[in-house]
Amino acid sequence: MNSAPQAHGPSPDSDAESKEYLRKIERLANFFISGKFGSSADLWNFQIELMELQRKIQDSIAAEKERIRRSKVKSDRLQNLKYARYSARRLGDSFAWILLGGDSKVINPLGENSPVPIGKEGHGSRGLVAVSSHLANEGWGFPVIHDITDLLRIGDVTFLQPGSGEGVRTVELKTRHLGDDNDIGGSSHYEVSVNFMAHKDDPVIELSADIEKRSSDERIGATADETPKPPRRDDRRIARQAKRMARALTRQRAQDGEVSTIDGEDFITAVISPSPLSHWKDLRRAIREARANGYSSMLVDKAFLYAAFYDASGLEEGSFQNSQFIEDVTSSGLVRSRVNERNSLQIYSIPEGETRRPQQYLPYFLYSIPKRAVFDLLRGRLQIIVVANAGHIADALEDAGFDVTIPKDSESPIHSIEISAQVEHEGVGYRFRTDTVGHRVLDCVYGVKGIDYLLKAAQKMKETIPPLIKDKNAGGE
Structure with missing residues (x-):
């Protein structure tokens, strides 16, 4: 195995503050x-409310880091707080996932950026909230604020207009504090300039907003100034942001199976419909058995073994040293595929824990399992370990008619799988090749979809390739 199973959750003796955040x-x-x-x-x-909670958690993390720096004494508290932060951001991902309809064409392009840290409350965040509310009232649609997610890393807010036919609209906001704060009649007044960056099809809005925070109910309101002062701009930074937003919009608006171009590169988007087979019933059974016995497992399509571990008092690293788990992995036939050189076991964990890459797959808060099980995952009482073998995945792809290559000495063989196939369109031959199989494997693992979804995705990408120019090496998304 590429790594041993690890506990991703609070320690059983978690501190009171971390427990309160999880509550x-x-x-x-x-x-x-x-x-x-x-x-x-x-x-x-x-x-x-979720945004405010995330900020409080981040403040606690900063305070704990300072305490460690001063005292030189470490504890599990920092890790527990980071887990709370991860959980809060994953809940934000779940919120965005539902409102955006789980549409990978909309969601994934907005994640092509570095992680965005949780910001402190200030004029910028107040401006974001106030102006988002203002534009929603002006008919822009419901605003999804990106700051509550880790999944949405390009732009600051996405407006949704369900049923309008206009889809989604993502904008970037830059807020600059213009003047002194004033206390008038028990209310604090902040004058800021808010600059909007949106797609060229949308009006570019520049307005100064008077942000009023009422101490009585903490509501924030904004009014537009008819003669706004132009904000200062870092042209290079603005250009990079504009380029990222343009790339995201191009990917979002790409038609299924048609050639689109970004920065001179052709690409084709293949939209994969949901897998017709569901493995949620099997997972629910495994969770029930784990709650009763502490452990249970299930094998999906001879390619993925799901092992559920449960401890009412909280799982620890030693909880995964289960002899039955090792026996299930070896006896399932998972460890041996047709070609010995391709055998490589990859371990995944649900919940996964913090990563630098966006987790662009179904959040566990939305799993089709009892709410009690979801909260057990959150509280570290339940964890699901998934074991997959690159060799079995390669076998299944070959059986479906693809040529499969796994680069030697790859740190993650599953995520390095390349597939290719010869295709013909209108008498012209093409060579289809893609290295995006690993992304679809994550969909299989965390969406409990099984190998049939992966094969369906590969076949869909193969079928959409012929429109590309003959002498180009084709890739799939």
């Missing part, structure tokens, strides 16, 4: 996944 995350998650919201205002208040 608040669970309360928000329960509200959201239970569908207890009755209006768009409820959804808006949910994300504002």
Whole structure:
């Protein structure tokens, strides 16, 4: 195996502050996944509350790092706080996932950037909230604030207009504090200039906003100034942001199976419909058995072994040293494929924990499992370990008619798999090749979809290749 299973959750003796943060995350998650919201205002208040909670967690992390720096004494507290931060951001991902319809064509292009840290509350964040609310009232649609997610890393807010036919609209905001803060009648007034960057099809809006924070109810309002002062700009930074947004929009608007171009490179988007087979029932059974016995496993398509570990008092690293788990992996036939040189076991964990890359697959908060199981995952009482073999995945792809190559000495063979095939269109031959199989494997693992989804995705990409120019090496998305 490429690594040993690790616990991704709070330590069983977690500190009181971290436990309180997880309790608040669970309360928000329960509200959201239970569908207890009755209006768009409820959804808006949910994300504002989640944003405030994430900032508090980040403040606690900063304070703990300072304590460690001063005292030179480490503890599990910092890791517990980071796990709370991860969980809060993953809940934000779940919120965005649902509102954006789980549409990878919309979601994935907005993640092609470095991780965005949780910012402190200030004039910029107040301007973001106030202006998003203002534009929503002006008919732009419901605003999804990117700051509550790790998944959306390009732009600051995406407006949704369900049923309007206009789809989504992502904008970037740059806020600059213009003047002194004033306390007038018990209210604090902040004068800021907000510059909007949107696609050329949308009006470019520049306005100064008077941000009013009322101490009585902490509501924030904004009014536009008719003669705004032009904000200062870092031209290179603006150019990079504009380029990222343009790339994202091009990918979002690309038609299925048609050639599109970004920076001189041709690409084709292959939209894969959901897998017709569901393995949620099997996973629910494995979770029930784990709650009763501490452990259970299930094999999916001879390619993925799901092992559920449960401990009511909280899982630890030693919880995964389970002899039955090792026996299940070896007896399942998972460790041996047709070509010995391709055998390589990869371990995945649900929840996964913090990573630098965006986790562009179904968040566990949205799993088709009982809410109690979701909260067990959150609290570190339940964890699911998934074991996959690159060799079995390669076998399945070859059986489907693809040539498969796994680069030697790859640190992650599964995510380095390349497939190719000869295709013909209108009497012209093409060579299809792609190295994006690894991304689809993550969909299989974290979406509990099975190997049939992977094969369907590969076949779909192969079928969309002929429109590309004959002498180009074709890639798939």
